Amino acid sequence: MPPRSPDLPSVALPADKELVLKVVPMPADVNANGDIFGGWVMAQVDLAGSVLPQRISHTRMVTVAVNEFIFKQPVRVGDILSFYAGVQHVGRTSVAVDVEVFAERFSDQGKYVKVTEARLTYVAIDATGKPQSLPDTEQTRAWREKIQAQAATKS
Ligand SMILES: CC(C)(COP(=O)(O)OP(=O)(O)OC[C@H]1O[C@@H](n2cnc3c(N)ncnc32)[C@H](O)[C@@H]1OP(=O)(O)O)[C@@H](O)C(=O)NCCC(=O)NCCS
Numbered sequence: 001m002p003p004r005s006p007d008l009p010s011v012a013l014p015a016d017k018e019l020v021l022k023v024v025p026m027p028a029d030v031n032a033n034g035d036i037f038g039g040w041v042m043a044q045v046d047l048a049g050s051v052l053p054q055r056i057s058h059t060r061m062v063t064v065a066v067n068e069f070i071f072k073q074p075v076r077v078g079d080i081l082s083f084y085a086g087v088q089h090v091g092r093t094s095v096a097v098d099v100e101v102f103a104e105r106f107s108d109q110g111k112y113v114k115v116t117e118a119r120l121t122y123v124a125i126d127a128t129g130k131p132q133s134l135p136d137t138e139q140t141r142a143w144r145e146k147i148q149a150q151a152a153t154k155s
Contacts, residue, residue, distance in 0.1 A: 008073060010111035014100055016150075017084035021048040027077050036075035045069070045099050045118050048083035053095035053122040056087070056143055057134055060125050064094065067119040075115050078106035088119065090143045093131040096121045 023044055031037040046063055053061050075081065082102045089096040101116035126132040134140055 004074075007105070007113045011102070011114050013082070013102060013112055014084050014086070017086035017098070017100060018052065019082060020051040020085045021081075021083040023081050023083075025075060025077055025079060025081065030077060033074075036077065036079075038071055041071070041075055041101070041116055042066070042069065042118075044081070044083065045101065045116060046120065048101075049085055049097045049099045049118070049120040050122055052085050052087050052097055053124075056090060056095055056140055057122075057124040059132065059135075061095075061122040062125055062129075063120055064123045065121040067096070067121060069116070069118040071116055073103075073113055073115045075101075075103055076105065079103040079115075080109065081115070082112070087143055087147065089121075090134065090140065090147060092133055094121050094123045095134070 021044065025036045025040065029036050029040040046066075050061060050063070080103070082104070084100045084102070086098050087095060088098050097120055099116075099118045099120065100114060102112040103115045104110065104112060123131050124134055
């Protein structure tokens, strides 16, 4: 097998996102290249991305869209993966979340390589599976104000 390309430089973990999941991929999760199967990574990102929307909705939610998904570097067996999430938009029924995934390589722990970034949108649903409004709670209003303030800072 040809030598692996070196990792990109390690990066700082995001200060504006929350750690929502840590997991170590196993040999059962590899693809034909010997790296971790992209579908496995997508499943973990979907789970990680759902945590903050769930906190906002307090009801059943479904993934309506994977708006963007970028595999920046391969994930390997034994990496310690850290999933950081940040809410980007709180709509009437939907919540959009950015997820960034960082790997600590098995032999180089303490250094973080960004392996994946994605944006996903989740929708709150009622018992019949139809979209339902997010609750108008203090928490929901706080999320909307926080996101508006962040957007104002960026523009
Ligand atoms: C999610 C679902 C309930 C939405 O039903 P719908 O009638 O299409 O809903 P709407 O068109 O009213 O959209 C609902 C919300 O989703 C948002 N939305 C819909 N498509 C979107 C997309 N591609 N990207 C971002 N947001 C999207 C809408 O903007 C709306 O948000 P808002 O209420 O905050 O403004 C329905 O499409 C569904 O059941 N999909 C299957 C979900 C599923 O099984 N997911 C698991 C994947 S295996």
